[in-house]
Amino acid sequence: MESRRRLPSSTDVLVVGCGPAGAATATWLARAGREVTVLDAAEFPRDKTCGDGLTPRAMLEVDRLGLGGWARERITIEGLDLRGFGHRRRVPWPAGEHGGTGSAVRRTVFDDRLRRTAVEAGAVVLDGVRVTGVERGDDDEVSAVRVGDDRIACRTVVVADGVRSPVGRLLGRTWHRDTVYAVAARSYVRSSRHDHPWIGSDLELRDEAGAIQPGYGWVFPLGDGEVNLGVGALATSARPANVAVKELLQHYARSVRGDWALEGEPRAVTSALLPMGGAVSGVAGRNWAAVGDAAACVNPLNGEGIDYALEGGRLLAELILAGHGTGPRVRPEPLTHAWPEVLRRTYGEAFTVARDAARLLTYPRFLPMAGPVGMRSQVLMTAAVRCMSNTVADSDRDVVARAWRAAGAVARRLDRRPLFAD
Numbered sequence: 001m002e003s004r005r006r007l008p009s010s011t012d013v014l015v016v017g018c019g020p021a022g023a024a025t026a027t028w029l030a031r032a033g034r035e036v037t038v039l040d041a042a043e044f045p046r047d048k049t050c051g052d053g054l055t056p057r058a059m060l061e062v063d064r065l066g067l068g069g070w071a072r073e074r075i076t077i078e079g080l081d082l083r084g085f086g087h088r089r090r091v092p093w094p095a096g097e098h099g100g101t102g103s104a105v106r107r108t109v110f111d112d113r114l115r116r117t118a119v120e121a122g123a124v125v126l127d128g129v130r131v132t133g134v135e136r137g138d139d140d141e142v143s144a145v146r147v148g149d150d151r152i153a154c155r156t157v158v159v160a161d162g163v164r165s166p167v168g169r170l171l172g173r174t175w176h177r178d179t180v181y182a183v184a185a186r187s188y189v190r191s192s193r194h195d196h197p198w199i200g201s202d203l204e205l206r207d208e209a210g211a212i213q214p215g216y217g218w219v220f221p222l223g224d225g226e227v228n229l230g231v232g233a234l235a236t237s238a239r240p241a242n243v244a245v246k247e248l249l250q251h252y253a254r255s256v257r258g259d260w261a262l263e264g265e266p267r268a269v270t271s272a273l274l275p276m277g278g279a280v281s282g283v284a285g286r287n288w289a290a291v292g293d294a295a296a297c298v299n300p301l302n303g304e305g306i307d308y309a310l311e312g313g314r315l316l317a318e319l320i321l322a323g324h325g326t327g328p329r330v331r332p333e334p335l336t337h338a339w340p341e342v343l344r345r346t347y348g349e350a351f352t353v354a355r356d357a358a359r360l361l362t363y364p365r366f367l368p369m370a371g372p373v374g375m376r377s378q379v380l381m382t383a384a385v386r387c388m389s390n391t392v393a394d395s396d397r398d399v400v401a402r403a404w405r406a407a408g409a410v411a412r413r414l415d416r417r418p419l420f421a422d
Contacts, residue, residue: 007126007129007147007150007152008037008124008152009151009152009153010152010153010154011035011036011037011124011152011153011154012034012035012036012154012155012156013026013029013034013035013036013037013154013155013156013157013158013320014036014037014038014039014145014152014154014156014157014158015036015037015038015039015123015157015158015160016038016039016040016131016145016157016158016159016160016161016167017038017039017040017159017160017161017162017292017294018038018039018040018044018111018114018115018118018125018127018160019040019048019111019114019160019162019292019293019309020110020111020114020292020306020309020310020313021160021291021292021293021294021297021309021310021312021313022038022040022158022160022161022291022292022313023038023111023114023115023117023118023313024061024065024114024309024310024311024312024313024314024317025158025160025291025313025314025316025317026038026118026121026123026125026158026313027065027114027117027118027121027123027313028121028313028314028317028318028321029123029317029320029321030118030121030122030123031121031122032317032321033122034320034321036118036122036123036124037123037124037125037126037152037154038115038118038123038124038125038126039126039129039130039131039145039147040115040125040126040127040128040129041128041129041130041131041161042127042128043127043128044111044112044115044127045108045109045111045112046108046111046127047107047108047268047270048107048111048162049184049185049186049270049271049272050107050186050228050305050306051104051186051218051220051228051230051303051304052104052105052106052107052110052220052222052228053077053102053103053104053199053218053220053228053304053306054071054077054102054103054104054105054110054306054307055093055098055102055304055306055307056093056094056098056099056100056101056102057098057307057311058102058304058306058307058310059071059072059098059099059101059102059103060097060098060099061307061310061311061314062103062310063099064314065114065117065310066117067113067114067117070113071103071105071110072101072103074103074104074105074222074223074224075103075104075195075197075221075222075223076101076102076103076197077093077101077102077103077104077197077198077199077220077221078092078093078101078102078197078198079091079092079093079102079198079199079385080093080198080199080201080385081198081199081200081201082201082203082375082381082385083200083201083202083203083204084202084203084204084371084375085203085204085371085372085375086372086375087372087375087376089375089378089381090198091378091381091382091385093385094382094385094386102199104199104220104221104222104223104228105222106188106222106224106228110306115127129147130147131145131146131147131161131166131167132146132147132148133145133146133170134146134157134167134170134171135151139286140285140286141285141286141287142154142157142171142285142287142288145157145167155287156287156288156320157287157288157289158288158289158291158316158320159171159173159288159289159290159291159294160290160291160292160294160309160313161294162292162293162294163272163273163274163275163293163294165290165293165294168282168283168290168294171282171285171288171290172282172285173280173281173282173283173290173294173295174280174281174282175275175279175280175296176279176280176281177236177237177275177279178236178237178238179236179276179277179279179355179359180234180235180236180276180277180279180300180355180358180359180362181234181235181236181273181274181275181276181279182215182232182233182234182235182273182274182276182298182300182303183232183233183235183241183243183245183271183272183273183274184215184230184231184232184233184245184271184272184274184303185230185231185232185245185246185248185249185269185270185271185272186228186229186230186249186269186270186271186272187228187229187230187249187253187266187267187268187269187270188222188226188227188228188229188266188267188268189226189227189229189253189260189262189263189264189265189266189267190225190226190262190263190264191221191225191226191227191260191261191262191263192261192263193221193227193260193261194221194222194223194224194225194226194227195221195223196221197221198221199218199219199220199221200217200218200219200220200256200259200260201216201217201218202216202217202218202252202255202256203216203371203375204371205217205231205233205248205252207243207247207248207251208247208251212364212367212368212371213231213233213241213243213248214233214234214235214241214361214362214364214367215231215232215233215234215241215361216231216232216302217229217230217231217252217255217256218230218231218232219256219260227260227262229249229252229253229256229260229262229266230249231245231248231249231252232245232274232303233245233248234300234358234361234362235362236359236362239362239363245271246269246271249266249269250266253265253266274293274298274303274305275293275296275298276296276298276299276300276303276355276358277296277298277299277300277351277352277354277355277358277419278295278296278297278343278344278347278348278351278419278420279296279355279419280295280296280420280421281420281421282421283295283339283340283343283420284335284336284337284338284339284340285334285335285336286334286335286336287334287335288335289316289319289335289339291309291312291313291316292305292308292309292312292313293305293309295312295343295420296420297309297312297343297347299350299351299354300351300354300355300357300358301354301357301358308347311346312343312346315342315346316339316342319335319338319339319342320335324338324339340420340421343419343420344419344420347419348419351419352419
């Protein structure tokens, strides 16, 4: 079995973490003929705190990996069923180059399928293996990683070890908490509406005392007898989230029990802290790069990260295959500046606008004023969903796309905390 092979003494590309970002990077590199070894500290199948949703942008990458039919057979999601402030709006996913349909697969299943896809492409995947250190050679290049007393020499390192990114921290990756971040909790609940093709999204999220929280509650149908039910709240270091998210989740479950025909109590409750919107510095060195959650590639408005993980893995693989960051045997173009520039070019406008909007939501008076205005208009909510799901394509030329890009350009010029700082 691939996860029980002995550690190699060397490899061309070493990927730390086999979540969506690491598995996607490994798959694309292995399909191109590169020697790839993936190490993950957990034993698969393993769980992750997540909403389990796959937006159209994520599904485009799932299709590219050849898993689109597999995901859609589980459940096809048509869009969002938004509620709040006395209104309800059903908003389909925007049609366009991202495909217009979504899905939802619990992470224990989804990540394990991605792991097997990397193995099928030719990567060696070793689970239950924790990287404990890194060795650096000339020009600050990573020459090897340490696994206890073992050493694996490598030419390129991909850091895909999640939001805490212990290997990223060893290499100098820093999360800046003065920008907006999220606290979230997730659970699973049995429901007779488990196959409903619309995601429930409650924008008026109140705690047991009736106070509005700067976030939203969600219900993702999974098509397997259960729904993923969770809550998320936004915060900054100046305005921390003064809420116990697991208690908030229990209160939210009670409030939607009848609407979603929930059976029993929430189970498998987990919580997480999410750096978002590129609020990290030190995401790359000469022959290493952080990707996915490790690079804070999480949408600040909805906490979505799977689409950026899958897409980022493909983009990083393309950069490595083009000759960036391939270690001391040749003189390649370093990843130090090239990878942050790819991230800024791809996500800069969207993340900067989303960071500004999310920051506004952390002010207690903003959401009670803005929420009712937005929910009164189907047009506004349709535009909001399109922007929140980051499905404004480069080829789009309509008024929403033009306004989104203009706002992003202005926000990037004014933002005092650059995204993905070198």
